Amino acid sequence: MEEPGSLAAAVEAGLRGTGMASLPAGVQRLMEAYRSGEVPAAPVLASAREAAAYAAYRMPATAAATSAAFAQLRLALPGWAPADVLDFGAGTGGASWAVAGSLDAVRLTLLEQSAEAVRLGQAILAASGSRSLTGAQWRLWRLAGGDAPAPLPARADLAIAAYVLGELTAGQQEHLVGLALRAAPVVLLVEPGTPAGHRRILAARTQLLAAGFAIAAPCPHQLECPLAVPGDWCHFAARLQRSALHRQVKGVELSYEDEKFSYIAAVSPSAGGPDRPAGRVVRRPMQRKNLVLLDLCRADGSSSSQPVGKSKGEIYRRARKTSWGDRWDGHASTEFT
């Protein structure tokens, strides 16, 4: 497999010459736009300054989250590898970077409304050392508002939209999900791991199910989400190492961060049925003396804590190695203490 080099190095290479000095102001502007929680009236990454800030501040985390979600999607579709990928709202290429990182070769088409994000994304991908990424096709593309369904921009084996739905009105979100499910037999949507991000994922999940798609991940079932209750929401965490530049723009010392994300992956009937696990670990497991507590979403649509005691031998050892977001196969409904 031809793995891309380090994303941090490629981001720095892409930013060279664009004026690192403007990063703090760009980051400030980005944070204001994202923290407001409002659908932006104008593209957030419209200027070179904001596109640069996005690449330095957010792209490593969105790439890490998409990579984790894509890995779970592939576990649900053994033997499947997309040859063509369509990346809606590609920004500076974070989701495409994540997907290319685990595939031998893939044709990538990145659709993005901001010319500045496209320009910087091209420079970042050019420094990747991966043929799939350097050969990616970029297209300036904007999902319009309004009621008319948007025309299909292209077809692919996989359609992704990572961290895009939150920048769209409810009507646009529906249009984008509709486009994605018409464009490809496999759809992966990733959002921030917040209650609002999860609500958008749930709306997309309903739409995908209504279109006949089957849920591949993270849900081990197609019933109502047991985590859609006040005070709870389904989300996961992807750990990423922070580069010096990443630490600098964030003004932090810690060498890593955990990006929280929510996601949904679904497949059309033509893509075959997904292999869903008996359970999914939906919180960070708690390790106690001789005991692991796994919070599971289960195939029967319920969610509860599963204690796994040391006396269970191999199952206990497996539970100790299981992480938040992992599948829990085979033994989700038996008592293990």
Ligand SMILES: C[S@@+](CC[C@H](N)C(=O)[O-])C[C@H]1O[C@@H](n2cnc3c(N)ncnc32)[C@H](O)[C@@H]1O
């Ligand atoms: C938060 S960024 C995510 C970028 C990338 N997918 C990632 O994961 O890093 C959201 C992207 O969606 C794009 N976007 C937002 N609204 C859009 C629209 N109506 N049409 C096309 N792209 C849009 C923005 O320009 C921005 O690049």
